[in-house]
Amino acid sequence: MYDNIVYTQGSEAGLSRFFSKVYSLVGMGIGLSAFVSLLMLYVFPQNLIAIMTGGSWIYYGAILLELALVFMASSAAAKNTPAALPLFLTYSALNGFTLSFIIVRYAQATVFQAFLSSALLFAVMAILGAVTKKDLSSLRKAMIAALLGIMIASLVNFFLGSGFISYLVSIISVLIFSGLIAYDNQQIKNVYYQTGGNVGDGWAISMALSLYLDFINLFLNLLRLFARND
Template sequence: MEQQNYQYQDNSVFVQERSVSKKFFANVFLWMFVALAISTLAAYFINASAEAQSYLFDPLTGKRNLLGTVAMFAPLALVLLMGAGFNRLSFGALVGIFILFATLLGISLSFILVVYNLGSVVGCFAAATGIFGVMAIMGYTTNTDLSKFGPILMAGVIGLVIASVINMFIGSSQFDYIMSFFGVAIFTALTAYNVQKIKRIGLGIEENGEQFAVVDTKKLAIMSALTLYLDFLNIFLFLLRIFGSRK
C-alpha cells in the first residue's frame, strides 16, 4: 500500500514537471508570435502611410534618410542591450524593450513591401513558415544531440556577417545571391539547434525549479523567443533575396 502511494506521488510529480516544461515552451512561442505580429503591423502601417514613409525615406531617391538609418540599426542595439542587461533588467523592462525591438524591426523592414511584389513576399513568408515549422519539430523530437553543431553554426553566422560587410563595398549581386543560399541553410539548421536548446532549458527548469525564480523563467522565455524570431526572420529574408520578385 505504501509502495503504491509512493508510486502515485512520484507519477504526479513527473506530470507536474512535464507541465512546467511544456508551459515554458508554449510561452516561448507565444512571445515569438507576439513579436511577429507587432513587426507585421508596424511594417504594414508604414507601407500604407505616405506621410510615415516620408520620415524614413527620401522621396526623391527612395533611399533611407538619417531617421530611417537609425530605425534600421536600432533593433540590433536593442538585441545587444537585452543580452547584456538580462540579469539587471526587470521582467517589465525586458518586455518593453522586446516590444520596442519588434516595432522598430517592423518599421525597418517596411521597405520590403515597397521593393518586392506582395505575392512574392507572401510566398516567401509561407515558405519560411513551413521550413521553420519542420525544423522546430525536428529539433524538439530528435534524440540526436545537436549541441556539437553549435560552434559550426555560430562560425557560419559570423562568416555571413563578414561576407555581408565585404559585399557592402563590392556591391556584387551574384555574390549576394550565392550567400543567400548559405544563409537559408545556416538559419534552417540553427532553428533545430535552438529549439532543442530551449527544450533543454525547460527541462532544466523542471529539474532545478527551486533555483529558478518565476521572473527568471519568464525572462528566459523572452530571450528564447527572441532567438527563434531572429532565426525565422533570417530564413524569410534570405528566401526573399533568392526568390523575391521586385516591382
C-alpha cells in the same frame, strides 16, 4: 502579463507550458512587427516615401537603435528583470518599421511567398529540434562560424556588387538559420530540464528573442531568393 513560474521537474506538461510561453512571445513579436510594417506600407505610405527620399537618417538611426535594443533586451532577459518584455516588444515594433523599407521594394506575391515558406520551414525545423535526441551543440558552433563567414562575405560584396555572391550568401544564410532554429528549440528543452523546471520570464524572453531573430533572418533571405524571379 507573464508571471514567473516554477514548473514541475521532469513534467512533460510543464515543458509543454514552457514551450507555449516561449512561442506566445515569438508570436507577439512577429505579429507586432507585421502590424507596424503594414501600417507603414498601407496607412502611412507618404511618410515611408518621404523618409526614403529625404530622411534616410531616420532609417539608419532606427537600425542603430535596433542593435542597442537587442543587446539591452538580451541583457535584461539574462537578469530576469521586468524591463525584458517591454524591450523585446519595443524592438519588435521598431524592427517592423525598418522592415517596411525592405518589403516595399518587392512584389506583394513575393513577400507572401517568402513569409509562408519561412513559416513552413520554421515549423519543420522547430519540430525537428524539439524531438531529436542528437545533441545539436556542435551544429550551432558550425552555424555560428558560417555566419561570421557570411558577414565577412556580405561586407566584401557591398563593394563588389556581385549578384552571384549575393545569391550564394542568401542560400547559405537560409541553411544557417534553419539549423539555428532547430538548435534553439532543443535549447528550450535543455534549459527546462537543466534548471529543474525553474524557468521564468527571463528564460522565456531570451529563448523567444533568439527564435524571433531566426525567423526574421530566414524570411529576409528567402525574400531575396524568391525576388530573383520577379
